[in-house]
Structure formats: structure tokens, C-alpha cells
Amino acid sequence: MACHRARSRRHRLCPRLLRRVRRRGGALPRRGNGRLQDRCVRQGRQRDPGPAIHPHVARSRDRVRHRGPGSRRPFLDGGGRPSGHAPGRGTPGRLHQRFAGTGRPDQVTPGAGRPEPPRFRGHEALRASLRRSLARRTLPATVLIHGMPGCGKQSLALWLARTRLCSGADKPCGRCDSCRRALRLEHPDIHWHFPLPRPKRTSGPAKLAAALEDARFEKLAEFRKNPLRAEGDTEVKGIYLAAVLTIRDHAHRRPAVGEEQVFIIGDAEYLVPQEASPEAANALLKLLEEPPDGSRFILTSGTPGSLLDTIRSRALPIHLPPLPVEEVAAFLREECGADPEAAIRAAKLSQGSIGAALGYLEPDGDQSRQRTRALDLLRAATGGRRADAYTAAAAFPPGGGRGLLGLMGALQLWIRDLGAAGLGRDDQVVNVDELPFLRDTARRLALTPDRIARAVGQVEEASMLARGNVNPQLFMGTLLLDLEEILEPA
Structure with a gap:
């Protein structure tokens, strides 16, 4: 017995x-x-x-459960969802390689049957230069891709990671196992991190890190289902210290299947959501100063000036210019099935940004709503009646300053068009449907290039403040009064 x-x-x-x-x-x-x-x-x-x-x-992926070696923590299910498990050995980033497919490592086929995302377009000269640098092994371990929002920074970062890990001759070949996994965002050696809302009801660093990983995998699953979905700034987001510690933990491990692993940190300016809390940026700085062997880092940013100087000095800057309007329109027609006229209109409004053009395709999309609301703000600031500014500011909620960043970008574009119309450069106006209003306002206010530049700078400064916890009513009221003072005739 x-x-x-x-x-x-x-x-x-x-x-x-x-x-x-x-x-x-x-x-x-x-x-x-x-x-x-x-x-x-x-x-x-x-x-x-x-x-x-x-x-x-044969093993069923849905029924396989895994526990890290020597760990007494709860199981991880085969779908890659941690249950009370702090980042460590056996974390979800490795589960695709271990448990997907038939159970044999040489026959792992994650995401089989799922349609691949649209291929990366444009910037052929830049990509050729990056290929040569990779072939000569002269590309640094850390690069910073910067450019206007929606111009393809994340897509270029994913393409560069795929090129680094490709095992074919013509990199990226798109046919090898590494490329197929990377195209489906399921490569165990490509770790894509991006700003996320702070999880609620989390106590302790371990639970916060696990909750952030949960949210990241859910976001990746949404992107796999609909890679062309336009993103809106509807929540206060950030790249928090717990996420950077998770990155550091993964970076000091050996790659899962290859010789290198790539960490993509999208919108890296969110490492400092407020000026008084740069802990996440400082933690990343220590990792970039002495990168572990086999770990490569790609940062992207729409406002690189928001990053710490010490981070910018340790990364090779790569500027990504906007795409030509014709290429954006062709993308909308071929990938989204957009009407040619609607595609041209959205491409012009986007100023070479595919991400913004996707929002302009929908009449009730976030980009279209922000464009209309920004026009109302410009009318209130240039109408000559201070009561209009107060009324426009009172239309915002008293708390929860969400969506202000996109609105600030749309307002900057309207002010730019106002200056172009005042100088008689109608061919440079993007919002051509409001050209009569722009001409009349510029003529009435006798605008000069200096005042237009000051107004754009004022909105850009306000955009930096909008990343923090602001009261939308007070924020917009102050901004409209400042714009009225700048734009009114001397």
C-alpha cells in the first residue's frame, strides 16, 4: 500500500x-x-x-497547461493568458512556440489559415539602406524611428524586425517560417510593446505587470483580426514602469528560436506620461546603455523631443517622411476597397499618413469628428467674441481629458490652412471644402506668417500638456483665449 x-x-x-x-x-x-x-x-x-x-x-492547444520550471504559481493556459502569474519563466510570450500546432516544435504553425495583414508600402530607398546596413552588420542595436503620426513608423519597425530575423536569402523573404510568424504577429522573438491604459484594481508590481501583459495580448489579438482599424486617443495611456521591467526581464533571456530577439517600443514618448514621473524612461535607459547580447531595440515616436535626451543619444535616429498622396490613395483603394473619390479626399486630408486616412474614410470616424470639432474651435477663436470661446470650452466634459491629442493635431492643420489661404497659396490648403471661410478670416484678421507660426507653436505646447491629467474645460478655455490674443489684429 x-x-x-x-x-x-x-x-x-x-x-x-x-x-x-x-x-x-x-x-x-x-x-x-x-x-x-x-x-x-x-x-x-x-x-x-x-x-x-x-x-x-496530439495535444490540444486549448487544453494544454504549463507551469514554469520550479514554479508554484498558478498555471498558464495554452491560449497565452496568464492567471495570477508574474512575468518570469514560462510567460505567454513563449507559449506560441511551445504549445501551438501539433505539439512538435518542428511543426509549429501558429495562426494557420488567418489572413495576413497588408504589406508595408512605400519608403523603398530607406528600406534598401536598412537592408544594406543589416547585411554589413553596421546597424546599431538601438534605433529610433520618428515621423508624423500615422506615417508608418510601427509598420517599418515590424518590417525591420522581420528583416533581422529572416532566414531566407532575400530578406525579408516572406516565405520562411520566421517571416510567416512575424507577419501574423506570433513570432516568439519579436516583442511589440505600446501605450496601454493603466489597469484598475491591481495591487503590487507583479499583478500590475501581469495585468499589462494581459491587456497587451488582447490588443495584439484585436490587431490580428482587424489590422486596418483606425486608432483613436480615447483613453489616457502610458508605458509604465512595470512594462519596462517586463521588457528588461525578457531581454536578459536567450532568444526562443533564433540568434536575436527584437523589442519594439511604439510611441516611446509615452514612457514619460507626466514630467514628474520619468521612472519608466530611466529604467529603459539602463537597458539601452548595456543591451544584452542578442537583444535589439526599435523605438518609434511622433514627438521625439518628448523623450529624454539620454535616450535619444543612445539610438540611431531614422526619420520617416510622409507618403505621397497618390500612394496613400492607392493603399485605400486596394486594401480597403474605398471609392476612388473618397480615397483621394482622405489621402489629401491625411497629409501622407495612412493611419489618419483610415479615419477620414468613415464619415463618423474619430478623425472626421475631430476635424469638425477643431473647425468649431477655430471659429470660436477668430470670431471676435470672447463669449464664443467660453461656450466652446464649456462643451467639453469637466474631467477625463481624453481625445485631446488628436484634436490638437486637427486644430494645427486648420491654423496652417488659414496661413496658406492668407498668403494666397490655395494649392497648399488641405481642407479645401472650407476655403471661402479660410480666405475671409485671413483677410479680416490681416494675418502674417509670424502670427500663424506663434499660433501653431501655442497649440503644440498645449499638446504636450494634454498628455497629462488636465481639466478639458479649463484647458480649452485657456487655449482659445491665447489663440484669440495671438490671431486678433494689432
């Missing part, structure tokens, strides 16, 4: 199997060799020890 108990604990058999063995009086089967033991694995009563022990038993 004692012998059977010891063996049952060692083999972790279910009670039903133990009773059968006792009745038959036989020896306990060794793991992987007995029919009873294999039946337990098939019926899901015992944790599957792996394909090396049971090569003939």
Missing part, C-alpha cells in the same frame, strides 16, 4: 487509474509506455508531459 502511494505521488496518477492497477495487481506503467497512462493523457486528467515523452499523442 505504501509503495503504491509513493508511486502514485511520483507519477501523479488519478484515483480511478490507481484503483484499476490495485485490482489487477500489476506494476504501475512508466510514463509514456502504458495504455492506461496514455488514456489519462488523452482524456485530459493529467498534465501532458510533452511531445518528447508522448510523440504519438
Whole structure:
């Protein structure tokens, strides 16, 4: 009896199997060799020890559970969702390679059957230069891709990561296993991080890190389903210290399948959501100063001036210019099936940004609503009646300053068009449907290039403040009064 108990604990058999063995009086089967033991694995009563022990038993990804070696923490399910598990060994970033597909590492086919995202377009000269640098091994370990919002910085970062890890001759070949995984955002050596809302009801750094990883994987799943979905600034987001510590933990490990691993930190300016809390940026700085062997970093930013000087000095800057209007319109027609006239209009409004053009395609989309609201703000600031400015500011909610960043960008574009119309450069006006209003306002206010530049600078300064916790009513009221003072005739 004692012998059977010891063996049952060692083999972790279910009670039903133990009773059968006792009745038959036989020896306990060794793991992987007995029919009873294999039946337990098939019926899901015992944790599957792996394909090396049971090569003939196919594993279901939804039923496989994994626990890090030597860990007493709760299980991780096969879908990559942690349950109370702090970042460490066996974290979800490695689960695709271990548990997807049939269970054999040489036959892992994550995301099979899922349509691939649209291919990266434009910037052929820049991509050719990056290919040459990779071939010569002269590209630094850390690069900073910067450009206007929506111009393709994240897409270029993913393309560069795919090129680094490609095993084909013509990189990126798009045919090797590494490229196929990377295209589906399931490569275990490509870690894509981006700003996220701070999870609620989390106590302690470990739970916060696990909650952020949960939210990141959910966001990646949404992007896989709809990669052309336009993103809006509807929530206060940030790249928090817990996320940077997770990046640091993964960076000091060996790559899962190749010789290198790539960490993409999108919108890196969110490392400092407020000037008084640069802990995340400082933690990343220590990692960039001494990058571990085999770890490469790609940062993207729409406002690189917001980053710490020490971070910018440790990264190779790569400027990504806006795309020509014709290329943006072609993308909207071919990938989104947009009407040619609507595609041209959205491409012109986007100023070479595919991300912004996707929002302008929808009449009720975030970009269209922000454009209309920014025009109302410009009318209030140039109408000559201070009451209009107060009324426009009172239309905002008293709390929760969300969506102000996109609104500031749309307002800057309207002020730019106002200056172009005042100088008689109608060919440079983007919002051509409001050209009569822009001409009349510029003529009435006798605008000069100096005042237009000051107004644009005022909005840009306000955009930096909008990243923090501001009261939208007070914020917009102050901004409109400042613009009225700048734009009114001397």
C-alpha cells in the first residue's frame, strides 16, 4: 500500500487509474509506455508531459497547461493568458512556440489559415539602406524611428524586425517560417510593446505587470483580426514602469528560436506620461546603455523631443517622411476597397499618413469628428467674441481629458490652412471644402506668417500638456483665449 502511494505521488496518477492497477495487481506503467497512462493523457486528467515523452499523442492547444520550471504559481493556459502569474519563466510570450500546432516544435504553425495583414508600402530607398546596413552588420542595436503620426513608423519597425530575423536569402523573404510568424504577429522573438491604459484594481508590481501583459495580448489579438482599424486617443495611456521591467526581464533571456530577439517600443514618448514621473524612461535607459547580447531595440515616436535626451543619444535616429498622396490613395483603394473619390479626399486630408486616412474614410470616424470639432474651435477663436470661446470650452466634459491629442493635431492643420489661404497659396490648403471661410478670416484678421507660426507653436505646447491629467474645460478655455490674443489684429 505504501509503495503504491509513493508511486502514485511520483507519477501523479488519478484515483480511478490507481484503483484499476490495485485490482489487477500489476506494476504501475512508466510514463509514456502504458495504455492506461496514455488514456489519462488523452482524456485530459493529467498534465501532458510533452511531445518528447508522448510523440504519438496530439495535444490540444486549448487544453494544454504549463507551469514554469520550479514554479508554484498558478498555471498558464495554452491560449497565452496568464492567471495570477508574474512575468518570469514560462510567460505567454513563449507559449506560441511551445504549445501551438501539433505539439512538435518542428511543426509549429501558429495562426494557420488567418489572413495576413497588408504589406508595408512605400519608403523603398530607406528600406534598401536598412537592408544594406543589416547585411554589413553596421546597424546599431538601438534605433529610433520618428515621423508624423500615422506615417508608418510601427509598420517599418515590424518590417525591420522581420528583416533581422529572416532566414531566407532575400530578406525579408516572406516565405520562411520566421517571416510567416512575424507577419501574423506570433513570432516568439519579436516583442511589440505600446501605450496601454493603466489597469484598475491591481495591487503590487507583479499583478500590475501581469495585468499589462494581459491587456497587451488582447490588443495584439484585436490587431490580428482587424489590422486596418483606425486608432483613436480615447483613453489616457502610458508605458509604465512595470512594462519596462517586463521588457528588461525578457531581454536578459536567450532568444526562443533564433540568434536575436527584437523589442519594439511604439510611441516611446509615452514612457514619460507626466514630467514628474520619468521612472519608466530611466529604467529603459539602463537597458539601452548595456543591451544584452542578442537583444535589439526599435523605438518609434511622433514627438521625439518628448523623450529624454539620454535616450535619444543612445539610438540611431531614422526619420520617416510622409507618403505621397497618390500612394496613400492607392493603399485605400486596394486594401480597403474605398471609392476612388473618397480615397483621394482622405489621402489629401491625411497629409501622407495612412493611419489618419483610415479615419477620414468613415464619415463618423474619430478623425472626421475631430476635424469638425477643431473647425468649431477655430471659429470660436477668430470670431471676435470672447463669449464664443467660453461656450466652446464649456462643451467639453469637466474631467477625463481624453481625445485631446488628436484634436490638437486637427486644430494645427486648420491654423496652417488659414496661413496658406492668407498668403494666397490655395494649392497648399488641405481642407479645401472650407476655403471661402479660410480666405475671409485671413483677410479680416490681416494675418502674417509670424502670427500663424506663434499660433501653431501655442497649440503644440498645449499638446504636450494634454498628455497629462488636465481639466478639458479649463484647458480649452485657456487655449482659445491665447489663440484669440495671438490671431486678433494689432
